[in-house]
Amino acid sequence: MTDTEPRTSGTTDGDTTPGAWAVLLPAERYEAERLVHHDVLELTGLPEGAAPRPGDRVAVLVEEPLRLVALGRVAPATAGTRNAPATAGTRDAPAAGGSWEDPDDPQSDATAGLVVTYTRRVLDEPVPVDGSAPDGPVTALDPARWRALADRLGPPPARRTWLVSLDLPIEAATRAEAVRIFWSYVQELGPRELPAFVSPSGDELAMQAFVLGVEANQDPEEDD
Numbered sequence: 001m002t003d004t005e006p007r008t009s010g011t012t013d014g015d016t017t018p019g020a021w022a023v024l025l026p027a028e029r030y031e032a033e034r035l036v037h038h039d040v041l042e043l044t045g046l047p048e049g050a051a052p053r054p055g056d057r058v059a060v061l062v063e064e065p066l067r068l069v070a071l072g073r074v075a076p077a078t079a080g081t082r083n084a085p086a087t088a089g090t091r092d093a094p095a096a097g098g099s100w101e102d103p104d105d106p107q108s109d110a111t112a113g114l115v116v117t118y119t120r121r122v123l124d125e126p127v128p129v130d131g132s133a134p135d136g137p138v139t140a141l142d143p144a145r146w147r148a149l150a151d152r153l154g155p156p157p158a159r160r161t162w163l164v165s166l167d168l169p170i171e172a173a174t175r176a177e178a179v180r181i182f183w184s185y186v187q188e189l190g191p192r193e194l195p196a197f198v199s200p201s202g203d204e205l206a207m208q209a210f211v212l213g214v215e216a217n218q219d220p221e222e223d224d
Contacts, residue, residue, distance in 0.1 A: 019056030020146035021074070022134045023116065030062045030069060034123045034213035035191040041072065041116040043138070050114075050138040058116045059141060059149050063133040067126035068149050072116040114138065120153060124213070127152050161201040166194060 023041070025033070033041070041060065052058070052074045060070035129149065134141075168185055172178035186194065195216060199207035209216045 019053055019074075020141040020143045021050075021052050021056055021058050022139050022141040023058055023060045023114075024134050024137050024139075025060060025062050025069070027062065027064070030123075031213070033069075039118060040075065041070070041118065042114070043116075044113045046113045046138055047136050050136075050140075052114060052138065057143070057146050057150075059146055060116070061129065061134065062126065066129045066131070066133050068129050068152070069121070069123050069126045070118055071120040071150055071153070072118045075115040075117045120150075120156065122153060162198050163201055163204065164196055164198045166196050168194075 023043070054074050054076050056074040058072040058074060059068060060072065061067065062069055127149075166186070168182055170178040170181050170185075172181055192212060195209040195211050197207050197209050199205075
């Protein structure tokens with residue numbers, strides 16, 4: 001069984017460092033973060049003057065409207081932490097020499113300039129945030145403001161076991177060939193096009209299809 005339990009101890013573990021930062025994700029990167037589970041958020045091309053230190057607290061935001069989607073801690077940046085870091089540019093464009101990249105793109109191998117280890121995610125139910133958006137993709141945040149944002153999340157929900165499946169009709173001469181073709185389709189189409197089916201363990205009748213990270217009706221008769 002695959003377990004996605006966070007690798008850190010709770011939402012606001014420790015509070016031993018004074019630094020706090022806001023990371024503002026563009027809409028495309030937020031969508032990509034919702035499609036594939038990652039333990040870390042990576043960015044390159046940080047704006048001049050931004051100097052997050054390992055252990056600093058991070059609030060991950062998206063705008064239009066402004067919402068809190070995750071909390072994290074700055075980790076030491078290392079090459080190859082994950083296959084697809086993003087490039088931190090301005091709110092409307094990437095930094096010079098870089099581009100925003102999706103984490104479900106296996107072709108990317110850029111070196112991360114900022115690594116944020118997630119401590120709490122609310123990607124599917126972001127929390128509205130009062131006030132104006134940060135001026136850039138990575139900006140200093142008052143520690144009291146970070147604490148106020150973290151407190152709005154409340155306790156994490158209880159975890160449970162889910163059954164997730166992906167069924168594709170494959171034409172092939174042998175079982176082994178069918179499996180190879182299956183994985184080729186999965187890599188090519190990914191979560192943006194393929195429906196995954198999920199149900200609570202022990203309640204398969206409650207199965208629901210998901211595409212692009214949201215529920216998707218797969219019954220054509222219900223669309224009529």
